[in-house]
Amino acid sequence: MSNGLDQLQERIDRGTATAGVVGLGYVGLPLAVEIARSRFRVIGFEVSATVAAGISAGRSHVEDVPTAVLAELVSQGLIQATTDAARLKDCDVISICVPTPLNKTKDPDLSYVVAAAESCKGALRRGQLIILESTTYPGTTREVLLPILESTGLKIGTDFALCFSPERVDPGNPVWRTRNTPKVIGGVTPRCTAVAMAFYGKVFDTMVPVHSPEAAELVKVYENTFRLINIALVNELAQACDKLELDVWDVIDAAATKPFGFMKFTPGPGLGGHCIPLDPHYLSWKMRTLQFRTRMIELASEINAEMPAYVVQKASDALNDRKKPLKGSRVLVLGVAYKKNIGDLRESPALDIIRLLQLKGAEVRYHDPHVAMIVDDGHTSIQGLPLHSDPLTDQLLRSQDLVVIVTDHAEVDYVRVLREAPLVLDTRGVLRGPGGGKLVTLSGVAKG
Numbered sequence: 001m002s003n004g005l006d007q008l009q010e011r012i013d014r015g016t017a018t019a020g021v022v023g024l025g026y027v028g029l030p031l032a033v034e035i036a037r038s039r040f041r042v043i044g045f046e047v048s049a050t051v052a053a054g055i056s057a058g059r060s061h062v063e064d065v066p067t068a069v070l071a072e073l074v075s076q077g078l079i080q081a082t083t084d085a086a087r088l089k090d091c092d093v094i095s096i097c098v099p100t101p102l103n104k105t106k107d108p109d110l111s112y113v114v115a116a117a118e119s120c121k122g123a124l125r126r127g128q129l130i131i132l133e134s135t136t137y138p139g140t141t142r143e144v145l146l147p148i149l150e151s152t153g154l155k156i157g158t159d160f161a162l163c164f165s166p167e168r169v170d171p172g173n174p175v176w177r178t179r180n181t182p183k184v185i186g187g188v189t190p191r192c193t194a195v196a197m198a199f200y201g202k203v204f205d206t207m208v209p210v211h212s213p214e215a216a217e218l219v220k221v222y223e224n225t226f227r228l229i230n231i232a233l234v235n236e237l238a239q240a241c242d243k244l245e246l247d248v249w250d251v252i253d254a255a256a257t258k259p260f261g262f263m264k265f266t267p268g269p270g271l272g273g274h275c276i277p278l279d280p281h282y283l284s285w286k287m288r289t290l291q292f293r294t295r296m297i298e299l300a301s302e303i304n305a306e307m308p309a310y311v312v313q314k315a316s317d318a319l320n321d322r323k324k325p326l327k328g329s330r331v332l333v334l335g336v337a338y339k340k341n342i343g344d345l346r347e348s349p350a351l352d353i354i355r356l357l358q359l360k361g362a363e364v365r366y367h368d369p370h371v372a373m374i375v376d377d378g379h380t381s382i383q384g385l386p387l388h389s390d391p392l393t394d395q396l397l398r399s400q401d402l403v404v405i406v407t408d409h410a411e412v413d414y415v416r417v418l419r420e421a422p423l424v425l426d427t428r429g430v431l432r433g434p435g436g437g438k439l440v441t442l443s444g445v446a447k448g
């Protein structure tokens with residue numbers, strides 16, 4: 001007598017399995033599209049009726065998913081979206097892609113994950129595979145999700161399967177997309193891993209099975225901790241170069257010529273996005289419960305968090321050298337998104353820089369081709385919200401006392417900015433040549 005997972009395996013092999021994706025944001029929607037491209041029917045689950053309706057109408061709200069691509073898959077009946085969690089029972093494979101933020105005390109907030117697990121519990125039946133994709137601490141899948149699902153009386157590894165598979169989405173990356181980025185997967189039992197490999201193996205080019213969900217959970221947090229620490233190292237290097245009166249960009253570029261044993265990171269105005277600044281704290285939190293301090297994460301987080309204040313100090317010094325107090329100066333922040341070529345403001349250091357400049361009495365404006373407006377999201381204490389992106393005219397540039405390049409969007413002509421503005425502070429190394437006495441860099445070197 002075949003068990004639930006045998007029947008699931010058959011549906012996967014025949015291509016008749018239905019997939020569910022819970023959470024259709026920058027991770028879930030690209031995943032839903034790739035699963036549909038493998039010709040599986042996909043039901044997307046959203047808490048937002050507006051988002052669900054938009055997707056069912058073939059409209060994408062995610063920069064990395066072109067509406068034309070989504071509309072085609074919707075028209076073929078391969079993707080639909082709903083707010084009705086009861087329809088999870090129609091899904092053979094359910095991928096959970098909901099947010100895992102930190103709460104105000106920097107502790108993990110698993111409320112979205114638990115809510116999704118409770119919805120899956122309500123619909124759980126034989127022959128279902130549940131995959132958690134949300135970044136979290138090692139142990140979440142086994143300690144939080146498994147008990148919820150087993151409370152139904154169904155048996156893990158025979159009736160249903162449960163795995164963890166980290167999302168590896170780099171928003172805006174033109175090369176590494178959902179399908180061609182190797183996919184790590186770890187099941188609660190070997191059978192769970194096998195059936196997940198069978199399904200995801202039809203969606204992703206390369207599968208990377210690991211021995212447990214804990215290993216898969218830690219892989220993801222380690223990847224992002226690796227970035228957090230190396231970004232902090234290079235931010236500290238920038239401050240050291242300031243003291244040594246060396247150009248940090250020259251040093252990094254020369255170091256990057258080492259063909260082995262080195263990976264280039266670049267200093268910047270701070271650490272933004274909703275992954276790198278937050279995910280490592282999931283590991284810190286877990287290790288504290290095991291009486292272990294992750295000192296590297298704590299120190300790196302401090303260094304990165306200090307960068308906005310360092311940038312504002314550099315701005316103050318640059319104006320001071322021109323006998324201009326920051327107070328009353330007109331300062332244009334050029335680029336406010338958390339990284340280049342996207343419009344995402346989450347955790348953006350630009351917001352801290354604007355707030356700090358305002359606190360010192362500067363008149364602050366901004367331009368960002370990807371961010372039309374900064375609104376009050378309840379997290380920022382920027383004054384005078386909403387702020388609107390000013391058109392980057394020569395007149396605007398000439399009227400400023402200082403332009404601070406915070407986010408280096410590709411479509412801005414930085415040579416024009418340096419030509420027209422009286423003084424430029426470049427926190428991203430986009431202006432490398434002589435600055436005619438008008439250019440200050442992050443390592444404080446004024447370019448002659």
Ligand code: SAJ
Pocket residue numbers: 135167168169170171223224227231264265266267268269270271272273274275276279338339340
């Ligand atoms: N940053 C630096 N210096 C660097 C690299 C980044 O200051 O050398 C800053 C960026 O400006 C940004 C922040 O760090 O404010 C995060 O940048 P990021 O490039 O890590 O971009 P994210 O957070 O959008 O995406 C990352 C993914 N990026 C890359 O691998 C390049 C990846 O780490 C994860 O797949 C993703 O987070 C995630 O979802 O966890």
